[in-house]
Amino acid sequence: MSGFTGYIQLVYVLVAALFVVGLHLMNSPATARRGNQVALTGMVIAVIATFVLLGHDGTVTATGWTVMIVGALLGSAVGLWAARTVQMTAIPQLVSAFNSVGGGAAALVAIYGYYYAESRGTVLGTTSVFTVLDVLIGSVTFSGSIIAAGKLQGLISGQPIIVKGGRLINVALAVVALGTGAFMFGTASLPAMLILVLASLAFGVMMVLPIGGADMPVVISLLNAFTGTAVAMAGFVIGNWALIVAGALVGASGSILTKLMADAMNRSLTNIIVGGFGTGDSMVAVGPAGDAQVRSIAADDAAIQLAYASKVIIVPGYGLAAAQAQHGVAELAKLLEDRGVEVSYAIHPVAGRMPGHMNVLLAEANVPYPQLREMDEINPEFARTDVALVIGANDVTNPAARRPGNEISGMPILDVDQAKSVIVVKRSMGHGYAGLDNELYYDPKTSMYVADAKKAMAELTAAVKTLVG
Amino acid sequence: MSTALLTDLTIFILALLVGIEVIGKVPATLHTPLMSATNAIHGIVLVGAMLIGVSAHNAVGYVLAFIASFFAGANVVGGYAVTGRMLKMFRKKAVTPAAVPSESGQPELESLNGHKGLRGLLSKVGRVQP
Numbered sequence: 001m002s003g004f005t006g007y008i009q010l011v012y013v014l015v016a017a018l019f020v021v022g023l024h025l026m027n028s029p030a031t032a033r034r035g036n037q038v039a040l041t042g043m044v045i046a047v048i049a050t051f052v053l054l055g056h057d058g059t060v061t062a063t064g065w066t067v068m069i070v071g072a073l074l075g076s077a078v079g080l081w082a083a084r085t086v087q088m089t090a091i092p093q094l095v096s097a098f099n100s101v102g103g104g105a106a107a108l109v110a111i112y113g114y115y116y117a118e119s120r121g122t123v124l125g126t127t128s129v130f131t132v133l134d135v136l137i138g139s140v141t142f143s144g145s146i147i148a149a150g151k152l153q154g155l156i157s158g159q160p161i162i163v164k165g166g167r168l169i170n171v172a173l174a175v176v177a178l179g180t181g182a183f184m185f186g187t188a189s190l191p192a193m194l195i196l197v198l199a200s201l202a203f204g205v206m207m208v209l210p211i212g213g214a215d216m217p218v219v220i221s222l223l224n225a226f227t228g229t230a231v232a233m234a235g236f237v238i239g240n241w242a243l244i245v246a247g248a249l250v251g252a253s254g255s256i257l258t259k260l261m262a263d264a265m266n267r268s269l270t271n272i273i274v275g276g277f278g279t280g281d282s283m284v285a286v287g288p289a290g291d292a293q294v295r296s297i298a299a300d301d302a303a304i305q306l307a308y309a310s311k312v313i314i315v316p317g318y319g320l321a322a323a324q325a326q327h328g329v330a331e332l333a334k335l336l337e338d339r340g341v342e343v344s345y346a347i348h349p350v351a352g353r354m355p356g357h358m359n360v361l362l363a364e365a366n367v368p369y370p371q372l373r374e375m376d377e378i379n380p381e382f383a384r385t386d387v388a389l390v391i392g393a394n395d396v397t398n399p400a401a402r403r404p405g406n407e408i409s410g411m412p413i414l415d416v417d418q419a420k421s422v423i424v425v426k427r428s429m430g431h432g433y434a435g436l437d438n439e440l441y442y443d444p445k446t447s448m449y450v451a452d453a454k455k456a457m458a459e460l461t462a463a464v465k466t467l468v469g
Numbered sequence: 470m471s472t473a474l475l476t477d478l479t480i481f482i483l484a485l486l487v488g489i490e491v492i493g494k495v496p497a498t499l500h501t502p503l504m505s506a507t508n509a510i511h512g513i514v515l516v517g518a519m520l521i522g523v524s525a526h527n528a529v530g531y532v533l534a535f536i537a538s539f540f541a542g543a544n545v546v547g548g549y550a551v552t553g554r555m556l557k558m559f560r561k562k563a564v565t566p567a568a569v570p571s572e573s574g575q576p577e578l579e580s581l582n583g584h585k586g587l588r589g590l591l592s593k594v595g596r597v598q599p
Contacts, residue, residue: 019510020487026503027494033556036506040549043513050516060523067531068522071538072515078539079547083554091501091551098508098548101540108537109517115533116524224504231511236477238520244477245484246513252488253507257500349497356500363558370561374497 004056009241011049016245018042023249029369046242075101088364089321092354093152096220099227100145106230106247107138107200110237111193118188132181134233135193136200141226143204148219151208152353158213166210173203207273213353214318215272217261220354222269225254257355264349266401266411294429297447299456302423303463306332309386311342313378315414317351319392319427320453321361328457329391330365335464344371346378346388346414348396379415388419390440392426392453398438407436422446425456498559505552512545 019042025035054060060068079098086094110131150156163169177199184192211219232247262269306312314333320326333343345367351358359372373381382388390397397416401408416422417440424446440446449456495503518537525534 015513016484019513020491023488023495023503023506023510024491026499026506027491027496029496029499029556029559030561032499032502032559033553036502036509036549036552036556039506039510043509043545043549046513046516047519050519054519054523057523061526063531064522064525064534067525067535068519068538071535072518072542075539075542075544076546079543079545080550082543083547083550086551088555091505091555094547094551095501095504095508098505098512098544102508102511102514102544105514105518105537105540105544106511108533108540109514109521112521112525112530112533112537115529116521221504224507227511228507231514231517232481234514234517236474236481238517239473239477240516240520241477241480242513243517244481246510248481248484249488249492250507250511252485253492253503256489256492257504260497260500347497352501354501355504356497356502359498360501360555360558363555363560366558366560368561369498369559372498 005053008049008053011045012240012242015042015046015049015242018045019246019249023253088361089324090153091360092216092220092352092357093149095354096145096149096152096223099220099223100142100149102227103138103141103145103223103230105138106227106234107135107142107197109234110134110138111197113237114188114193115190118190118193128185130233130236132184132196134230134237135196136177136181137226137233138230139197139200140204140207141223141230143201144208144219144226145204145223147205147208148216148223151211151213152216156209160212161209163206163209166206170203170206173199173206177203211272214350215265215267216353217350217355217357218258218265218267218269218272221254221257221261223254225251225258228252228254261350261355264412266408294441295444295447297423297449299449299459299463300467302447302449303460303467305387305421305423306336306341306389306460307339307464307468309336309341311381311385312336312344312387312389313382313385313416313419314343314345315388315390315393315397315416316345316347316358316362317391317393317396318353319394321352321358321392323392323427323453325391325453325457326361326365326367328454328461330362330367332457332461332464333367333371335461339468344373344378344381346375346382346416347372348375348393348414349412351393351396375412375414382415382418385419386421388416388422390416390422390424390426391456394426394438395436397440398436400436400439416440417443417446420445423449425449425451425453427452502552502555502559505548505555509545509548509552512541512548515541515545517541 019039022035022039025031025038082094114131147156151158177196180192180196208219228247228250232244232251235243235247314329337343345362347358362372363369395408396413398408398413399417400406401411401413403409422445424441441448518541521537522534525531
């Protein structure tokens with residue numbers, strides 16, 4: 001390491017430190033914005049340092065500069081446009097798209113490095129391990145994230161797509177990819193690299209296709225972890241500490257979130273990746289059969305219950321986001337609060353389509369974050385709650401989860417059934433994702449308000465206003 | 470095993486452990502912005518894309534460098550911008566009066582105040598209170 005490169009490497013260490021500090025500041029909503037700015041500062045320093053390094057090197061051709069700068073600027077413009085225009089309900093797709101391009105870029109770093117070295121016949125064994133891992137993970141992330149984004153955007157069916165013999169194809173692709181990788185340790189070969197890339201891309205597609213829409217929080221987290229790992233591997237390939245540290249941080253973050261999401265859905269990662277759930281077979285009928293009655297409620301009666309309650313907990317689910325009802329909910333909650341009702345929101349970890357998604361949607365609707373409460377924190381409060389208002393949430397409120405022997409047994413749920421009364425706003429009486437009847441709906445203290453969430457919120461708000469002036 | 474590789478591996482393992490420690494403390498409320506922020510951070514691959522551009526000397530190299538720079542540029546700028554946009558929406562308001570630092574009298578815009586330094590870069594993403 002020559003003197004100058006050493007100094008630049010020191011700058012990269014500073015950059016890595018700024019990333020860690022930035023992420024540390026994300027541990028509270030009060031400091032999170034500063035955290036993002038600290039991380040951004042690190043990024044700006046890294047890019048400037050790299051420019052200085054390349055300029056000092058003096059080996060970059062004019063075409064090289066143009067290609068890099070024009071490419072980065074065009075990409076930045078597209079990224080900025082996407083970031084500014086995206087709807088908060090579509091954040092999961094955008095995150096998925098960024099995972100995709102991040103993984104793709106990481107793979108390209110190794111692919112080019114290999115191409116360059118191979119053309120001079122200097123591929124080394126140790127380099128190849130990281131090169132192979134980078135290309136493998138990066139390519140899987142690239143294609144897998146595109147499929148995930150497509151599913152979230154509704155371009156590809158959100159239902160699990162089961163290809164006949166899909167598992168066999170997956171195994172075959174994995175064998176081809178790993179076999180080619182192993183072959184490349186010994187022999188530098190461009191065609192082998194091409195096979196590795198194609199097999200990895202195909203594997204990424206095949207891996208995500210069979211996964212259902214409701215498992216997306218897990219899939220996005222997992223692909224996020226993959227991208228981080230791919231970037232770290234790219235760091236090994238080019239010997240850059242900033243990439244190694246940043247990649248490791250993202251890998252750690254993605255892995256933690258993956259585990260949290262899988263736990264919150266009571267499913268193992270293998271179970272999700274291999275597929276199952278929602279395929280229609282092997283559904284065991286549990287809970288009250290057709291003879292149990294559900295009670296429906298009119299807007300006026302619901303409004304009276306809410307307006308004269310002293311404590312209301314709102315339980316939002318994906319149905320609320322799908323109906324774009326977050327602003328309506330916030331308006332109703334504000335009205336109740338002005339009457340002196342204590343209102344809080346119970347957020348299940350998998351409410352929404354990615355970790356923490358519901359919190360962002362409600363924050364967008366100006367709900368103050370101290371009102372957004374995590375499951376473990378709010379569960380004890382249901383017992384002294386007058387009305388629990390469930391909006392578009394289903395499986396996460398089903399008391400059947402506490403009993404063994406059904407699809408959601410053991411899944412952590414919100415203890416909505418402990419509240420003194422429950423109002424469920426639901427678009428239809430259909431099943432939730434797990435295909436189960438929700439026993440909560442048959443509880444004598446539960447009333448059903450069958451309507452689209454947005455319409456229901458408008459009606460309830462109007463009714464409360466008329467009733468109490 | 471070379472010293473350089475050993476150093477890289479050490480850094481990688483330690484960074485993983487630091488990551489697990491630091492990120493484990495992030496509350497569920499912020500998980501989406503966290504993922505978005507880490508998304509931006511893996512945009513550091515832009516540096517990698519630039520470094521491959523150094524040695525590009527033919528069409529294949531230029532094309533690969535262009536695509537990698539494009540991808541990484543979108544990743545890094547989009548990631549930071551959307552994270553900033555999301556975090557701007559998290560506000561504490563007057564619900565817990567004791568904890569709120571005194572803001573200006575406009576509750577709807579309060580959290581948009583006080584742009585400093587690099588925040589200006591991000592603030593272009595949303596409305597800015599002058």
